[in-house]
Structure formats: C-alpha cells, structure tokens
Amino acid sequence: MERRTLFPGRLLPALLILPQLALTVVFFLWPALQAIKSSLEREDAFGTSTEFVGLENFADLFSDPLYVAAIGRTALFCVCVTALAMGVALLLAVLADTEIRGRAFYRTMLIWPYAVAPAMAAVLWVLMVHPQIGLVGAWLNRIGVAWDYKLDGTQAMALVIVAAAWKQVSYNFIFFLAGLQAIPKTIVEAARIDGSRGFHRFRTIVLPLLMPTVYFLLVVDLVYAAFDTFATVYAVNGGGPGQSTQTLVLKVYLDGVVNANIGSSSAQSVVLMAGVIVLCAVQFRYLGRKAVT
Amino acid sequence: MAGLRLEGLRKSFGANEILKGVDLALADGEMLVIVGASGCGKSTLLRLVAGLESPTAGRILIDDQDVTGRDPSARDIAMVFQNYALYPHMSVFDNMAYGLKIRGLPKSEIRAKVDAASSLLGLDALLDRKPRQLSGGQRQRVAMGRAIVRDPKLFLFDEPLSNLDAKLRVQMRGEIRRLQRRLRVTSLYVTHDQVEAMTLGDRLLVMHQGVPVQLATPTEVFERPADTYVAGFIGSPAMNLLPGILGRNGTVVAVEGTEIPLGNRRFARPDGHPVTLGIRPEHVALDPAGTSWPVEVVELLGSEMLVHAGRADGASLTLRLPNGAALSDTVRVSFPAGQLHLFDRATGLRLEAVA
Ligand SMILES: Nc1ncnc2c1ncn2[C@@H]1O[C@H](COP(=O)(O)OP(=O)(O)OP(=O)(O)O)[C@@H](O)[C@H]1O
Ligand SMILES: [Mg+2]
Numbered sequence: 299m300e301r302r303t304l305f306p307g308r309l310l311p312a313l314l315i316l317p318q319l320a321l322t323v324v325f326f327l328w329p330a331l332q333a334i335k336s337s338l339e340r341e342d343a344f345g346t347s348t349e350f351v352g353l354e355n356f357a358d359l360f361s362d363p364l365y366v367a368a369i370g371r372t373a374l375f376c377v378c379v380t381a382l383a384m385g386v387a388l389l390l391a392v393l394a395d396t397e398i399r400g401r402a403f404y405r406t407m408l409i410w411p412y413a414v415a416p417a418m419a420a421v422l423w424v425l426m427v428h429p430q431i432g433l434v435g436a437w438l439n440r441i442g443v444a445w446d447y448k449l450d451g452t453q454a455m456a457l458v459i460v461a462a463a464w465k466q467v468s469y470n471f472i473f474f475l476a477g478l479q480a481i482p483k484t485i486v487e488a489a490r491i492d493g494s495r496g497f498h499r500f501r502t503i504v505l506p507l508l509m510p511t512v513y514f515l516l517v518v519d520l521v522y523a524a525f526d527t528f529a530t531v532y533a534v535n536g537g538g539p540g541q542s543t544q545t546l547v548l549k550v551y552l553d554g555v556v557n558a559n560i561g562s563s564s565a566q567s568v569v570l571m572a573g574v575i576v577l578c579a580v581q582f583r584y585l586g587r588k589a590v591t
Numbered sequence: 592m593a594g595l596r597l598e599g600l601r602k603s604f605g606a607n608e609i610l611k612g613v614d615l616a617l618a619d620g621e622m623l624v625i626v627g628a629s630g631c632g633k634s635t636l637l638r639l640v641a642g643l644e645s646p647t648a649g650r651i652l653i654d655d656q657d658v659t660g661r662d663p664s665a666r667d668i669a670m671v672f673q674n675y676a677l678y679p680h681m682s683v684f685d686n687m688a689y690g691l692k693i694r695g696l697p698k699s700e701i702r703a704k705v706d707a708a709s710s711l712l713g714l715d716a717l718l719d720r721k722p723r724q725l726s727g728g729q730r731q732r733v734a735m736g737r738a739i740v741r742d743p744k745l746f747l748f749d750e751p752l753s754n755l756d757a758k759l760r761v762q763m764r765g766e767i768r769r770l771q772r773r774l775r776v777t778s779l780y781v782t783h784d785q786v787e788a789m790t791l792g793d794r795l796l797v798m799h800q801g802v803p804v805q806l807a808t809p810t811e812v813f814e815r816p817a818d819t820y821v822a823g824f825i826g827s828p829a830m831n832l833l834p835g836i837l838g839r840n841g842t843v844v845a846v847e848g849t850e851i852p853l854g855n856r857r858f859a860r861p862d863g864h865p866v867t868l869g870i871r872p873e874h875v876a877l878d879p880a881g882t883s884w885p886v887e888v889v890e891l892l893g894s895e896m897l898v899h900a901g902r903a904d905g906a907s908l909t910l911r912l913p914n915g916a917a918l919s920d921t922v923r924v925s926f927p928a929g930q931l932h933l934f935d936r937a938t939g940l941r942l943e944a945v946a
Contacts, residue, residue: 482674482676484672484674484676485676485677485678485679487641487643487663487670487672487676488670488672488676488677488678488737489678489689490642490643490662490663490664491641491642491643491663491664491666491668491669491670492664492669492689492690492693492737492741493664493665493690493693493694494664494689494690494693495662495664498693502689503678506680507679507680
C-alpha cells in the first residue's frame with residue numbers, strides 16, 4: 299500500500315526540496331560537470347595552459363593496457379566481494395532465522411561491523427593479518443605459509459576482498475533476515491509436510507521467495523564494491539603492491555590527485571559515473587518490481 | 592488401514608499448559624471434527640499431529656506406528672491451512688506436483704495424478720496460473736488438490752473455509768464432505784463454524800481449555816451435551832441455562848419458585864440439590880398458562896425470529912419462534928418436559944435420569 303501526502307500549492311513543496319536540491323547541485327552536479335569538462339581538455343606539464351582535445355583522453359584511456367587491466371581487476375574484485383558478502387550474509391541470516399538461544403545477542407553482534415568506519419575496518423584487518431605482528435599473519439608464517447600481502451599481489455587482493463566483503467556482510471544480513479522473516483511460516487510448513495527437507499526446501503521454497511531481496515542486494519553490493527570501497531582498499535595497501543589492488547576508483551585518485559594527470563583522471567571518473575548510472579538504472583528496475591514472480 | 596491414535600498428548604509453551612492430556616482414537620477413514628473456543632488448543636493439537644510442534648508428553652500413532660518423534664516430511668500426512676499456504680512462485684500444477692516430485696514419481700505418473708485431482712476439483716483450466724491469479728475459492732481448491740494428490744494417510748484441516756464468503760463456504764463444505772466420503776481418508780477437521788461441526792464429521796470433539804470434554808456423534812453431542820460448556824457451545828443461539836433446585840424426590844426442578852415437572856423422569860439426587868436446567872431456544876413453548884418473562888429484544892431472521900427475554904433478577908431466556916408469532920411486552924412460556932436437560936450446578940456435568 300502506498301501512502302502519498304499532498305502539499306498544497308507550489309511554493310511549499312519547492313521550498314521543502316530546496317535543501318536537498320542545493321546539496322545535489324553543489325556536491326554532485328557541479329563537480330560532475332567540471333569532470334566532464336576537464337575530461338575533454340589537456341593541461342600542459344606545468345599546468346599553465348589547457349587545450350580542448352575532444353575525446354582524446356577517453357581514447358588514450360581505453361588503449362592504455364594499465365587501465366584495461368584495472369577494469370578486469372575491478373570486475374574480479376566486485377564479483378568476489380559481492381559473492382562473498384552475500385553468501386556469508388545469507389548463511390548467517392538463515393542460521394539467525396532459526397529458533398536459537400541468545401538470538402537477539404547474536405543478531406546485534408552481526409550488525410556491528412556496519413557501524414565500523416571503513417578505514418578502521420581496514421586497520422583491524424591489517425592488524426590481524428600483518429605478516430609479523432598480526433595474529434593470523436604471524437601464525438601463517440609460523441606454519442610455513444609464505445604470507446606477506448605487502449609483497450604478494452594475489453594475497454593482497456584476497457585481503458582487500460575479504461576486508462571489503464566483511465564490511466558489507468552486516469548490511470546484507472539485515473536485509474536477508476528481514477526477507478526470510480517476511481516469508482509466511484505456513485508456506486515453509488506446508489513444504490515440510492509435503493515431504494521437503496533441508497537444503498532441498500531451501501532451494502525450492504525459501505530461495506525463490508527471497509529472490510527480490512537477492513536482486514536488490516546484488517545491485518547494492520556491486521555498487522558498493524565498485525565505488526564505495528576506496529577507503530578500505532586504500533588503507534590496506536594503497537593499491538599495491540605494484541598495481542595489484544588498484545581498482546578503478548583508486549586509479550582515479552592516484553592518477554588525478556597524486557600524479558596530477560587531471561585530464562585522464564576526469565575521463566576515468568566520467569566512465570565510472572556512467573557505470574554508476576547503469577547500475578542504478580538496473581536497481582530501479584528491480585526495486586520497481588516489488589511483487590514476487 | 593490408517594487410523595490415528597493419540598495417547599495422553601500434552602503440550603506446554605513455557606509455563607502455559609495448552610493441551611492437558613488428549614486421548615483419541617480414529618478409525619480408518621473416519622472424519623473427526625474438532626470445535627472449541629478460540630485459544631483452546633485446536634490448532635496446537637493439529638500441529639502436534641502434523642509434527643510441526645513436538646509434544647511435551649504423550650504419543651502419536653498413525654497406522655499403529657509411533658510417529659511422535661518423526662519429522663513432518665516422514666509422516667505421510669497432508670494439511671490444508673486456513674490461509675492455504677500455496678507456494679506463491681509455483682503454478683497450480685507445480686503446487687500440486689511438488690510433493691509427488693519429492694517422492695521421485697515418474698513424470699507421467701505425476702501428470703496423471705495431478706490431472707485426476709484437478710478434474711475432481713474443477714481446476715483443469717487453471718493449471719498454469721500462479722496462486723495470486725486465483726480467487727479465494729480457487730486457492731482453497733488448489734490447497735485441497737495439493738492434499739489429495741499425495742494420497743496421504745491422514746488429512747488435517749485447520750479452519751480451511753473461514754476465509755471464504757458465506758455462499759462459497761456452503762459450497763466448499765459440501766465438496767469437502769463428498770471428497771472425504773469418496774476418498775475415505777482419515778481426517779481431522781478443526782472449525783469454529785457450528786454448521787461445519789454438525790454436518791461434516793462422523794464424530795465431533797468439543798475441546799475446552801486444552802481438555803477434550805465430549806467426543807460423540809454430532810447428533811449425540813447436540814441432543815445430550817456432556818456438560819454446561821458443551822450445552823452452551825453447540826447450537827446457535829446457545830441453549831438457555833437456568834439455575835434451579837431439584838425437588839419432589841427428583842422429579843421436578845424449581846426455578847424462581849416455579850416448579851417445572853421433568854415428565855416421567857427421575858434424577859437420583861437429594862431434594863434441594865442445586866442444578867442447572869437447560870432448554871434450547873427452539874424448544875421453549877409459548878403457553879398462556881406459563882410463567883411470564885418481559886421481552887427485551889426481538890431479532891427477525893427471515894423465516895423465524897429470536898426473542899430475548901429477561902427478568903429483573905438477571906435471568907435471561909431466548910426463544911426461537913416462527914416469524915409472525917403474536918407478541919406483546921411479555922411472553923408466557925412453558926418448558927416441555929421431554930426437552931429439558933439437567934446438569935449438576937457444582938460440577939457442570941450432565942445428570943441422567945434413573946428411570
Ligand atoms: N508457539 C507458541 N508459543 C506460545 N504460545 C502459543 C504458541 N502457539 C500457540 N500458543 C498458545 O496456545 C494457545 C492455543 O493456541 P491454538 O492456536 O492452538 O488455539 P486455537 O484453538 O487454534 O484457537 P483459534 O480458534 O483462535 O485458532 C493460545 O493461548 C496461544 O496463545
Ligand atoms: Mg487455530
């Protein structure tokens with residue numbers, strides 16, 4: 299059931315959305331337009347003159363093997379973070395949905411990571427897996443695993459994936475738990491009586507009824523992994539070793555702010571913006587489809 | 592041969608004892624209707640039999656096999672829920688086929704069984720629809736279909752018709768009765784509805800606060816209620832219950848000083864024993880020579896009317912009269928001796944005449 303409140307006249311509604319509009323203009327539209335403008339320009343090495351170069355920055359970008367590699371790396375990162383965050387959250391939600399002792403405590407604990415700042419989360423993980431001082435890291439080396447995420451790119455990637463996914467598990471957990479609790483108990487009971495057990499029941503009854511939540515979280519998690527993990531990834535290893543954990547968002551920052559290549563960096567952010575818009579469009583479509591199919 | 596036996600079944604939720612010892616035996620193919628006030632534990636009893644809850648004490652035997660600890664999936668029963676509980680993401684066909692697929696039946700056999708059940712219930716044209724594309728009555732039928740395709744040992748119905756409108760309820764009531772007679776599957780049927788209680792079952796179980804108070808044929812329960820609770824619960828409007836004193840060697844009851852003869856029946860209780868006199872509204876007779884009761888409310892029900900009369904001392908009486916009966920501010924009534932029920936006032940239990 300949708301509830302709508304109608305305000306009279308034009309002035310009041312306009313006034314009410316003005317603050318939000320102002321924020322959007324100042325912090326999004328203006329910089330976005332700025333980015334589009336500078337993505338079409340090139341500065342000389344001393345930053346004294348700029349010239350209009352059309353789509354050249356974009357052409358350079360997609361012919362740059364480093365950038366293409368970053369796209370692939372980001373895709374891998376996103377898929378792994380999303381799969382891990384959703385898989386773990388779903389498992390925890392299914393467990394939390396059963397009648398267990400101390401359920402409230404358990405649920406609260408699971409929601410906490412969401413309240414931890416991303417950089418803090420990264421530091422926590424670093425402290426845990428640091429090859430010399432980290433509990434887990436030191437232990438791995440002691441048992442003979444050559445663990446050093448500062449040297450090994452694959453290990454570094456695994457670490458940022460886990461750290462980023464861990465942050466998102468809480469969010470997914472809340473939605474999965476709510477989704478599970480919205481499934482009428484009698485439907486699951488009917489399936490039990492029909493002879494369905496365990497994983498079969500989960501696969502044929504629970505999961506299909508949870509699909510709207512799954513779609514929703516899929517998009518949210520992809521957006522999160524692609525655009526919202528900067529702090530976590532940067533705090534773990536600054537995109538290194540080498541470029542091994544340099545995702546697209548990190549690259550925008552490193553190229554633009556650190557290496558002062560404004561033209562290329564702007565072109566990259568325009569590409570990212572296009573990505574966000576596409577994902578959001580997908581999300582709106584699925585959010586619009588509320589009914590179970 | 593799939594009978595059902597319950598032995599000393601008890602169920603507590605925390606400190607609340609909801610079922611306080613239920614013993615019951617159903618013959619193969621029998622349909623037992625369970626009635627009782629809201630919250631008396633009817634659904635709980637059904638859920639115990641289904642295996643959705645586990646009993647605090649007692650045993651459940653289906654087909655003489657102890658299934659008390661078994662998972663619902665291993666009990667070979669079917670249940671029709673009040674809200675139908677159809678699988679919303681499956682077509683009507685898949686809803687009915689679900690349990691059969693789990694049992695690993697070949698596709699052709701599943702198709703044949705679903706087709707047979709759906710033509711029995713008039714669902715042939717709806718097999719490809721999803722539950723949300725069906726009306727309430729059609730959903731109800733699908734729920735029935737899902738239960739009968741499985742050919743289970745036991746049917747459980749938890750108020751399956753209470754979400755339907757009055758007309759559809761009458762129709763489905765008839766269908767359920769026909770189906771059950773035809774398939775002869777042992778059934779437990781929980782209801783609130785007086786008419787369902789009287790017409791559907793071979794026997795009727797009246798529950799009161801977790802205790803079965805009477806188990807008999809519907810006619811027997813109606814004609815010889817075991818106590819004042821059953822007397823007041825079965826029959827609509829409820830039986831009139833008036834406090835009285837037994838007298839004249841157990842052959843009359845004095846109500847408010849008026850002696851009401853009990854016919855040629857005699858009750859083996861000492862004179863002066865406090866009793867409750869029961870008479871159904873349709874049995875109270877208008878009688879110019881009878882006692883007088885001030886009329887409070889008259890309800891017209893079409894072919895008949897209900898007259899509610901009350902006296903200053905708080906005693907009240909309901910009469911069921913044919914429409915158009917002449918009435919004034921007071922009615923004079925008498926109680927035909929053959930229609931009187933007598934209950935012990937202290938225990939509420941029915942008293943039987945000795946001769
Ligand atoms: N899971 C539960 N936990 C605690 N109490 C429960 C639970 N299920 C039922 N009860 C209690 O048990 C009592 C009987 O419930 P039950 O559902 O069996 O009643 P009912 O006879 O089916 O009533 P109705 O006619 O309203 O459906 C109620 O007082 C209810 O509050
Ligand atoms: Mg109930």
